Amino acid sequence: MKSRTASPTLTPPAPATATIPTPPIAPVTPATPATTGPALTGKVPLLDVNRNNAPIRDEIVAAVTKVIDSGRFLFGPEVTEFENNVAKLSGTKHAIGCASGSDALLLALQALSIGEGDEVILPSFTFFATASAAWRLGAEPVFVDIDHDSFNIDPARIEEAITPRTRAIIPVHLFGQCADMQPILDLAKRKNLWVIEDAAQAIGASYGDRPAGSMGIAGCLSFYPTKNLGGLGDGGMLTTNDATVAERLRLFAAHGMNPRYYHRVVGINSRLDTIQAAALGVKLTRLAQWTSDRATHAARYDDLLKEAGLDQHLELPKQTVPGTHVWNQYTVRVKGQRRDSLKAGLAAAGVGSEVYYPVPLHQQECFASLRYASGSLPETEAAAREVLSLPVFPEMTIDEQFTVVSHLARLLQRPARHAA
Numbered sequence: 158m159k160s161r162t163a164s165p166t167l168t169p170p171a172p173a174t175a176t177i178p179t180p181p182i183a184p185v186t187p188a189t190p191a192t193t194g195p196a197l198t199g200k201v202p203l204l205d206v207n208r209n210n211a212p213i214r215d216e217i218v219a220a221v222t223k224v225i226d227s228g229r230f231l232f233g234p235e236v237t238e239f240e241n242n243v244a245k246l247s248g249t250k251h252a253i254g255c256a257s258g259s260d261a262l263l264l265a266l267q268a269l270s271i272g273e274g275d276e277v278i279l280p281s282f283t284f285f286a287t288a289s290a291a292w293r294l295g296a297e298p299v300f301v302d303i304d305h306d307s308f309n310i311d312p313a314r315i316e317e318a319i320t321p322r323t324r325a326i327i328p329v330h331l332f333g334q335c336a337d338m339q340p341i342l343d344l345a346k347r348k349n350l351w352v353i354e355d356a357a358q359a360i361g362a363s364y365g366d367r368p369a370g371s372m373g374i375a376g377c378l379s380f381y382p383t384k385n386l387g388g389l390g391d392g393g394m395l396t397t398n399d400a401t402v403a404e405r406l407r408l409f410a411a412h413g414m415n416p417r418y419y420h421r422v423v424g425i426n427s428r429l430d431t432i433q434a435a436a437l438g439v440k441l442t443r444l445a446q447w448t449s450d451r452a453t454h455a456a457r458y459d460d461l462l463k464e465a466g467l468d469q470h471l472e473l474p475k476q477t478v479p480g481t482h483v484w485n486q487y488t489v490r491v492k493g494q495r496r497d498s499l500k501a502g503l504a505a506a507g508v509g510s511e512v513y514y515p516v517p518l519h520q521q522e523c524f525a526s527l528r529y530a531s532g533s534l535p536e537t538e539a540a541a542r543e544v545l546s547l548p549v550f551p552e553m554t555i556d557e558q559f560t561v562v563s564h565l566a567r568l569l570q571r572p573a574r575h576a577a
């Protein structure tokens with residue numbers, strides 16, 4: 158049993174920054190001018206949201222202006238239209254807008270009445286929100302190790318984590334590739350557990366021909382600006398094929414209120430603003446092209462890195478399940494304990510890269526009371542030491558890719574120092 162009181166909520170805050178969460182994702186950087194000079198002198202950002210928005214700026218401004226003039230800042234027609242379009246893309250009957258991907262996860266668990274005394278199985282190698290949703294409801298996150306090649310939860314290790322208290326499994330479609338869902342769905346059916354997909358990084362992805370978000374009882378999407386469909390701020394959505402769950406999700410997202418001022422359950426206030434839906438609706442029409450551009454860049458990295466012989470030093474990302482990988486990240490493993498020095502070398506050259514995620518969730522201070530020993534999830538801990546995500550945003554140029562690979566070659570092909 159988890160001792161909730163063990164968490165240090167009542168102790169005074171530690172000095173400095175010990176308990177202040179760092180941003181989940183690299184801050185959205187302002188536009189960097191496209192490189193014009195020789196490859197090695199150009200800077201390459203990890204991501205450039207302004208290059209993403211610039212070509213459709215006028216359309217976005219027009220859509221947002223229309224909302225401003227209408228005065229319907231909540232529940233405007235753009236929200237319903239965008240929900241319908243996301244449902245279509247996700248192959249589900251229903252889609253319910255909410256304020257963020259984090260809220261989507263929380264609402265999914267709330268709608269399924271998961272809370273105190275329950276356990277929820279999920280990977281430790283994911284963004285914090287996957288686990289905090291369960292924790293906030295009084296449920297216990299139970300962390301399962303990942304598969305080495307996909308970075309996704311290892312289906313073979315789930316069964317041993319199931320107890321009589323287990324209620325749900327949350328596979329995360331990390332970096333844009335679906336988790337190996339069939340064995341997870343089969344096991345969940347056999348054990349009578351819910352499956353909630355964390356598809357925050359995987360809008361438009363599929364497992365075979367089944368879209369992300371359509372396989373579990375609910376799918377959770379995020380429109381955080383660094384996601385494949387990034388908004389003008391926060392936003393999220395839930396997808397489901399179950400009409401009862403859809404109704405409960407809407408109920409919980411609206412303070413449990415129905416009819417007005419009559420509260421059937423204690424929910425939260427979580428809505429997708431009309432302005433966000435309007436902007437996202439414009440951007441959704443370009444998503445397929447952006448996804449295909451990401452895939453092109455990923456394939457070119459594969460070729461360039463192999464041609465340069467860098468696959469000796471780097472483990473390249475693998476597509477391990479059939480279907481569409483949407484490449485939210487192109488994430489390599491750096492061999493020989495050189496990840497941090499490589500990242501620093503790239504940064505010194507003006508090339509953005511990021512570590513998603515440096516500290517697995519089972520080793521986070523806030524979950525210390527769960528008492529996971531160091532080494533308890535070896536693949537997760539190895540990934541946290543080795544991964545490095547390279548720029549793969551849709552608008553990046555071939556020159557920029559050459560620049561990234563040239564710097565990787567320069568940095569990796571000199572003799573490795575001791576203790577990188």
Ligand SMILES: *Cc1c(COP(=O)(O)O)cnc(C)c1O
Nearest residue numbers: 257258259284286357379380381
């Ligand atoms: C981004 C993300 C979330 C949370 O989404 P927000 O919209 O930022 O709240 C949850 N899970 C994963 C895997 C994510 O990448």
